[in-house]
Amino acid sequence: MQATAIAAAGMTAAAHRLTASAERTATWSARDSDTDLVKEAVEQISAKADFKANVAVFKTADAMTGALLDLKI
Secondary structure (H helix, E strand, O other): OOHHHHHHHHHHHHHHHHHHHHHHHHOOOOOOOOOHHHHHHHHHHHHHHHHHHHHHHHHHHHHHHHHHHOOOO
């Protein structure tokens, strides 16, 4: 089903965004002015929300597929 593939791709993208932001935050130092910790915090919250939304899509698609398979002809 296409919805599950799209949701899985969205979860992967969100996980990559979170990982990249976490790495930038972990390597931040007081001398490093290129990393804005506030923007990184927002990025991490956004990535988490995106991941949760894609999980909801995946669960809904799974439930719909299950309902279709349970139908009796």
